[in-house]
Amino acid sequence: MKTFPYQADQNSLAYSVGITLDRYIKLKQGDFPFASGELSQLLRDIALAAKIVNRETNRAGLSNIGGAFGQTNVQGEEQQKLDVVANIRFMRALSKGGEVCAIVSEEEDAVIDLQNKSGKYVVAIDPLDGSSNIDVNISIGTIFSIYRRKTPIGSPITSEDIMQPGSQQVAAGYVLYGSSTMLVYTTGCGVSGFTYEASLGEFFLSHPDIKAPETGKIYSINEGMELEWQSGIKAYVRDCKVKKYQSRYIGSLVADFHRNLLKGGIYLYPATFSNPNGKLRLLYEANALAFIIEQAGGKASDGESRILDIQPKALHQRTPLLIGSKVMVEAAEQFMQKTESEIHTFSR
Ligand SMILES: O=P(O)(O)OC[C@H]1O[C@](O)(COP(=O)(O)O)[C@@H](O)[C@@H]1O
Ligand SMILES: [Mg+2]
Numbered sequence: 001m002k003t004f005p006y007q008a009d010q011n012s013l014a015y016s017v018g019i020t021l022d023r024y025i026k027l028k029q030g031d032f033p034f035a036s037g038e039l040s041q042l043l044r045d046i047a048l049a050a051k052i053v054n055r056e057t058n059r060a061g062l063s064n065i066g067g068a069f070g071q072t073n074v075q076g077e078e079q080q081k082l083d084v085v086a087n088i089r090f091m092r093a094l095s096k097g098g099e100v101c102a103i104v105s106e107e108e109d110a111v112i113d114l115q116n117k118s119g120k121y122v123v124a125i126d127p128l129d130g131s132s133n134i135d136v137n138i139s140i141g142t143i144f145s146i147y148r149r150k151t152p153i154g155s156p157i158t159s160e161d162i163m164q165p166g167s168q169q170v171a172a173g174y175v176l177y178g179s180s181t182m183l184v185y186t187t188g189c190g191v192s193g194f195t196y197e198a199s200l201g202e203f204f205l206s207h208p209d210i211k212a213p214e215t216g217k218i219y220s221i222n223e224g225m226e227l228e229w230q231s232g233i234k235a236y237v238r239d240c241k242v243k244k245y246q247s248r249y250i251g252s253l254v255a256d257f258h259r260n261l262l263k264g265g266i267y268l269y270p271a272t273f274s275n276p277n278g279k280l281r282l283l284y285e286a287n288a289l290a291f292i293i294e295q296a297g298g299k300a301s302d303g304e305s306r307i308l309d310i311q312p313k314a315l316h317q318r319t320p321l322l323i324g325s326k327v328m329v330e331a332a333e334q335f336m337q338k339t340e341s342e343i344h345t346f347s348r
């Protein structure tokens with residue numbers, strides 16, 4: 001009697017393309033002997049909200065949720081209606097799910113304390129990433145970081161629970177609403193990607209155990225800011241051009257990151273004279289992607305320090321970000337550490 005190949009080995013089942021996200025989460029829970037299922041449930045809650053936001057993004061042009069919301073967020077940025085819709089959808093899923101005690105969101109000035117006496121986890125989230133691309137049908141995303149609270153369950157939330165360095169993340173991921181919708185995440189045991197099959201309402205494993213190529217030929221940076229870059233960044237980008245690397249910049253962090261994760265490349269959003277700390281936010285943009293890229297064998301820094309080692313001091317603090325293939329990020333760091341005169345000698 002022939003047996004179906006996959007039955008043979010439970011462990012390989014987890015990596016067989018086509019397995020559903022729910023089943024994969026259940027199987028991977030086995031990797032954590034003390035797991036009690038709360039984190040698994042939280043990941044499922046996030047996936048559910050992602051399906052709803054996916055539906056909203058797909059029909060943004062048809063419904064009246066395109067365009068500006070008419071308010072600015074704590075960053076002083078004009079909120080898009082979809083920023084607000086996505087924020088509400090994730091807030092609802094995270095609070096109803098019951099596993100979360102506090103949320104940090106790009107769209108909320110302060111920490112959302114869910115007053116949940118049994119909630120073990122803190123979530124930092126960028127509900128809608130790439131807002132400038134919403135109305136022009138270009139890929140956008142969601143970014144999330146998950147931490148275990150530090151103070152005893154049921155006690156008041158303190159800054160100790162919120163201001164944790166990225167190295168304390170227990171899970172992180174992003175959703176990419178693009179030509180296909182994908183969810184990519186890590187719990188510290190590698191990175192896997194799932195593609196959404198809307199007709200079945202399921203995410204299926206499509207990219208098991210993603211590894212970032214050691215190096216690549218793609219660099220992603222907003223060249224419109226060149227006049228504001230420090231000389232090390234100018235020299236690095238010039239070196240990329242000398243080496244005939246491809247310039248690719250979508251303007252949605254999740255989409256630029258995802259491409260470079262799969263193909264090899266570097267994304268840079270450096271400090272500029274007008275934004276001395278760069279533009280991207282440490283708690284709900286940089287930390288999550290840094291955890292993923294390191295789990296995939298790549299690197300993330302602010303040009304000097306490892307992103308995951310940065311101790312947060314403010315909810316919406318920004319950080320310069322160099323992220324992607326290890327060899328390329330190290331090369332960019334070396335250019336940033338070169339002195340003006342060294343750069344002058346180099347670029348002659
Ligand atoms: O327009 P710029 O300055 O190049 O900035 C683009 C960057 O800003 C962002 O849109 C910031 O994220 P939000 O859209 O979540 O605010 C990133 O996705 C993107 O990489
Ligand atoms: Mg963002």
Ligand SMILES: [Mg+2]
Nearest residue numbers: 106126128129
């Ligand atoms: Mg955003």
